Amino acid sequence: MKESLQHTTISLPVMEHFYTLQGEGYHQGRAAYFIRLGGCDVGCVWCDVKDSWETDKHPKYSIEYLINQVKKTSAEMVVITGGEPLMHNLDELTEEFQTAGLKTHIETSGAHPLSGQWDWICLSPKKFKAPLKPILHLAHELKVVIFNQSDFDWAKNMLLLFLQPANCTCNLNGIKPHK
Ligand code: SF4
Numbered sequence: 001m002k003e004s005l006q007h008t009t010i011s012l013p014v015m016e017h018f019y020t021l022q023g024e025g026y027h028q029g030r031a032a033y034f035i036r037l038g039g040c041d042v043g044c045v046w047c048d049v050k051d052s053w054e055t056d057k058h059p060k061y062s063i064e065y066l067i068n069q070v071k072k073t074s075a076e077m078v079v080i081t082g083g084e085p086l087m088h089n090l091d092e093l094t095e096e097f098q099t100a101g102l103k104t105h106i107e108t109s110g111a112h113p114l115s116g117q118w119d120w121i122c123l124s125p126k127k128f129k130a131p132l133k134p135i136l137h138l139a140h141e142l143k144v145v146i147f148n149q150s151d152f153d154w155a156k157n158m159l160l161l162f163l164q165p166a167n168c169t170c171n172l173n174g175i176k177p178h179k
Pocket of ligand 1: 040041042043044046047048049050052082083084109126
């Protein structure tokens with residue numbers, strides 16, 4: 001198993017970066033600039049971006065270059081995804097992006113320590129490498145990929161163990177809201 005790549009970064013391996021609409025979750029439909037970082041050790045069997053797994057096969061871009069690319073578009077928010085973006089220390093990246101007036105969003109499995117300053121954290125935990133507990137209390141949004149019954153059972157257990165939606169009036173398949 002690879003260790004976290006936590007270190008101060010001047011440049012980061014990028015598999016792809018592009019301007020689009022956020023297609024999922026709370027911010028669905030908003031203009032966003034996606035940056036898909038290389039590197040992932042979570043190993044989801046159904047992963048549709050396996051090309052992202054190897055960190056070294058992707059070109060490295062400076063933070064300044066990435067900000068310039070975003071600034072050519074109308075995007076006000078940047079979505080850092082992967083791969084597993086938290087395999088990298090993202091303190092410097094998020095500081096520079098926020099200084100440039102951009103909102104910083106991340107999509108992560110939570111399997112590595114959280115770094116960076118985030119306006120929005122989308123946690124997408126995977127049963128192949130469980131999320132670290134601290135991020136469970138910091139995430140703004142939870143996204144669980146359900147591929148089979150086993151995934152659903154695992155997700156239900158996670159909800160029961162960790163999430164306490166105090167004001168939620170919904171009832172997720174028998175999971176009663178916390179009171
Ligand atoms: S965490 Fe994401 S990139 Fe990594 S294996 Fe799972 S689906 Fe693929």
